[in-house]
Amino acid sequence: MVLINFLGPIKTTPLEVDFVSTLRDISEVLSKDPYLKNWLVDCTIAVNDVIVYDLETPIEDGDIVSVLPPVCGG
């Protein structure tokens, strides 16, 4: 089981998913929800509190995935 947390303004309660082996699998699961698909376009992802950028990043049972929103202003 992999826990997915959504931070800041992403209004989704934490999700638990099974049968995923890469970040790409998680992206496909989340993309089924139109609200989350919209966020995924430019969000940042962390696995176990390490920022990752490769969709082929392996995901293991017990991992915690964080979805961080984009912020661009200043």
Added chain:
Amino acid sequence: MEEYFLRQYPLFGEKKQKSLKSKSIAIIGCGGLGSNLALTLGSSGIGKVYLVDFDVVAVHNIHRQIAYRLEDINKPKAKLLAKILRDRYDGVEVIEFVGSFEEFKKIDAKYDVLIDGTDNLPTRAKLEMHARELNIPWVYASVEEFHGYVCFFKNSTFAKAITINDRVSAGIAPPIVSLIASFEANLVLRYLVGLNTEMDILNYLYFDEDGIFRVDVFQMPI
């Protein structure tokens, strides 16, 4: 002992405080983040401050760009901010540059840290590239709504981890801008004075759905 820093000596000690005099920084962008950064870092004892911004003050800037007043509308931000810094502390050398970051790069200025006060992701990617060329650290910050990021980059790569696009900022109010800029300024000051400073850690500061303020930290990939 410089009386101006009477309250800062007990924190840093005389040697560290004096060491700041030989340090220099470049603040790119004199808007919301930049005016906050300049006000606090410009009066900390850092010897030289470059202020870079191509823009003039617009009426809708002033609520969060705390250095500016209504009478400043249509005047160049870098020039206005430089005057404030000199008026607040006469021991700092302030060099204003009214122009783009691309133009500023051409003057070959030398400084110890490149500081992000910009408002868009493509310019931040350029800051990172230039910091790599100069072999100096750069400090990233971005802010909108009630959240923001801050990261002191030394070895990690911003452009790999953050999606660089021309996304436009959501709404923004003054206090969160000052909060994010203050965090950014603290990292710069700690680094320049020789105190332990986290590097390549992405800080995400936000209010959660219960209204609790949180800082989550993430290791950036090296």
